[in-house]
Amino acid sequence: MRYAMAIDTKKCVGCGDCVVACQTENNVPIGYCRDWVVEVTHGTYPQLELEIRSERCNHCDNAPCVRCCPTGASHYADGGIVLVTEEKCIGCGACIASCPYDARYPHPEGYVDKCTFCHHRVEKGQKPACVEVCPTKCLYFGDLDDPHSDVSKVLKKRKFKTLIPEAGTDPQLYFLI
Amino acid sequence: MREELIISGRMNYKVDPNLHIWGWEIALYLFLGGLAAGVLFFAALYYIRKRDDEYEAAVKWVPMLTPFFLVIGLGALFLDLHHKPFFWRLYTTIKLQSPMSWGAWTLMVITPLSIVWGATYVREMFPKWDWKYKWLYDLEAFFIKNRMTLAWIMITFASILGIYTGILLSAFNARPLWNTSILGPLFLVSGMSAGAALIMMLSKNPLERKRFAQMDLMLIGIEIFLIIHMFMGFKASTAVQIETANLFLGGPYTLPFWIFAVFLGMVLPAMLEIWELKGKHIPVYIPALLIIFGNIMLRFIIVYAGQASRYLY
Ligand code: SF4
Ligand code: SF4
Numbered sequence: 437m438r439y440a441m442a443i444d445t446k447k448c449v450g451c452g453d454c455v456v457a458c459q460t461e462n463n464v465p466i467g468y469c470r471d472w473v474v475e476v477t478h479g480t481y482p483q484l485e486l487e488i489r490s491e492r493c494n495h496c497d498n499a500p501c502v503r504c505c506p507t508g509a510s511h512y513a514d515g516g517i518v519l520v521t522e523e524k525c526i527g528c529g530a531c532i533a534s535c536p537y538d539a540r541y542p543h544p545e546g547y548v549d550k551c552t553f554c555h556h557r558v559e560k561g562q563k564p565a566c567v568e569v570c571p572t573k574c575l576y577f578g579d580l581d582d583p584h585s586d587v588s589k590v591l592k593k594r595k596f597k598t599l600i601p602e603a604g605t606d607p608q609l610y611f612l613i
Numbered sequence: 614m615r616e617e618l619i620i621s622g623r624m625n626y627k628v629d630p631n632l633h634i635w636g637w638e639i640a641l642y643l644f645l646g647g648l649a650a651g652v653l654f655f656a657a658l659y660y661i662r663k664r665d666d667e668y669e670a671a672v673k674w675v676p677m678l679t680p681f682f683l684v685i686g687l688g689a690l691f692l693d694l695h696h697k698p699f700f701w702r703l704y705t706t707i708k709l710q711s712p713m714s715w716g717a718w719t720l721m722v723i724t725p726l727s728i729v730w731g732a733t734y735v736r737e738m739f740p741k742w743d744w745k746y747k748w749l750y751d752l753e754a755f756f757i758k759n760r761m762t763l764a765w766i767m768i769t770f771a772s773i774l775g776i777y778t779g780i781l782l783s784a785f786n787a788r789p790l791w792n793t794s795i796l797g798p799l800f801l802v803s804g805m806s807a808g809a810a811l812i813m814m815l816s817k818n819p820l821e822r823k824r825f826a827q828m829d830l831m832l833i834g835i836e837i838f839l840i841i842h843m844f845m846g847f848k849a850s851t852a853v854q855i856e857t858a859n860l861f862l863g864g865p866y867t868l869p870f871w872i873f874a875v876f877l878g879m880v881l882p883a884m885l886e887i888w889e890l891k892g893k894h895i896p897v898y899i900p901a902l903l904i905i906f907g908n909i910m911l912r913f914i915i916v917y918a919g920q921a922s923r924y925l926y
Binding site: 455472475505509528530541542546604 | 614615616617618619620621622623624625626627628629632634635690693694695696697698699700702703705706708710711712713714717784785786787788851920923924
């Protein structure tokens with residue numbers, strides 16, 4: 437099993453519903469966010485290109501945050517989801533410095549926090565909150581090892597890219613282009 | 614033109630707008646770790662080479678300061694932790710892939726070792742000292758008998774500690790400035806140079822002072838060589854590394870780095886030491902303090918600038 441997410445950069449309108457859904461679902465403290473929306477403008481008027489991406493932790497296959505963590509708090513859970521065990525985390529910040537995507541932050545309670553792919557929902561067979569609420573249905577989630585999952589199907593049809601592949605982290609967010 | 618913006622207003626504490634998860638605490642921790650490593654390295658080295666009576670400051674009493682450096686350093690690291698009550702978790706596992714983990718264990722070995730080393734010389738340095746209990750005298754006798762073994766363990770762990778202060782940073786491939794294998798040797802050498810400077814400053818023996826002035830001169834030479842290599846490496850590498858080098862070659866860190874760390878902390882003290890060795894009289898604390906100052910600056914600048922260097926996407 438290998439959970440992954442695909443994000444359709446052509447359909448995303450940058451409404452930020454995924455960000456609000458995550459904050460509500462996961463009780464993210466005010467002023468913090470586990471996912472965010474990036475807008476890239478390319479070229480000069482009138483030849484402008486726009487790309488909108490909903491980003492979060494990439495649940496990397498070769499995650500530097502897991503490697504650098506001195507206590508084993510950052511770990512791979514089922515399906516390759518990268519999680520932090522709160523009672524093991526000392527808040528040293530090594531994982532925060534090691535993530536090329538700046539996907540982590542220190543939670544006001546001290547431990548380090550980030551996107552969990554809504555592990556608590558996925559366990560029950562539900563989709564992550566952001567995927568569920570997206571009004572343009574531009575987020576796809578599922579198991580890459582299952583050819584019938586939403587994410588496998590869309591990746592078969594569409595061209596995609598990952599972010600900073602040269603960092604060698606083997607990220608599992610696929611951006612459809 | 615290409616412009617990239619986070620439009621959902623991300624402002625995560627210590628991460629946005631620029632990463633600043635590590636501040637003065639880690640820089641101080643790395644400096645004190647390197648300084649202690651340097652002092653303990655020379656103590657063990659000159660003991661092994663049987664120069665302990667010649668180089669008394671280096672072998673016998675400057676090492677007595679190192680437990681304080683190490684404890685203050687660990688205190689700074691502790692201050693930096695966000696989840697302090699769980700500190701002990703560091704010592705429930707060893708993860709070799711995580712420098713933070715094996716570094717914490719190295720400190721667990723070398724801190725008591727530095728205390729034991731100092732304690733074996735306490736009565737020699739302070740003849741009126743009284744251990745009060747017989748078992749403490751027995752323990753002292755045991756360690757004095759096995760000083761050579763202690764010295765070998767200490768020189769090994771001092772080297773590991775010195776390298777660790779650099780590898781802690783170079784393990785992060787997300788931060789191009791840190792992600793260079795030169796940082797390990799650079800911080801080891803710079804820690805040794807700070808250690809030699811401290812010994813030189815505190816020693817009363819002109820011969821010992823001269824020895825450590827020469828040592829420092831050599832170490833500064835190696836440091837400058839490593840720094841030049843580091844920048845050559847960056848400049849010859851990918852866009853990310855070139856951008857990183859530019860932080861120091863025209864960018865915001867240019868002045869602090871080249872003036873404070875390199876000129877005041879390396880070049881000037883080296884020049885002063887050359888004059889001194891040529892017979893001019895220069896108060897020893899001037900080059901020594903400059904070297905220590907440069908060392909602190911190097912750690913601070915690398916810790917801060919590293920967090921400003923990043924992948925572009
Ligand atoms: S995106 Fe960052 S936090 Fe997430 S798994 Fe990769 S390195 Fe770790
Ligand atoms: S902050 Fe926590 S999760 Fe991150 S590396 Fe340190 S102990 Fe591990």
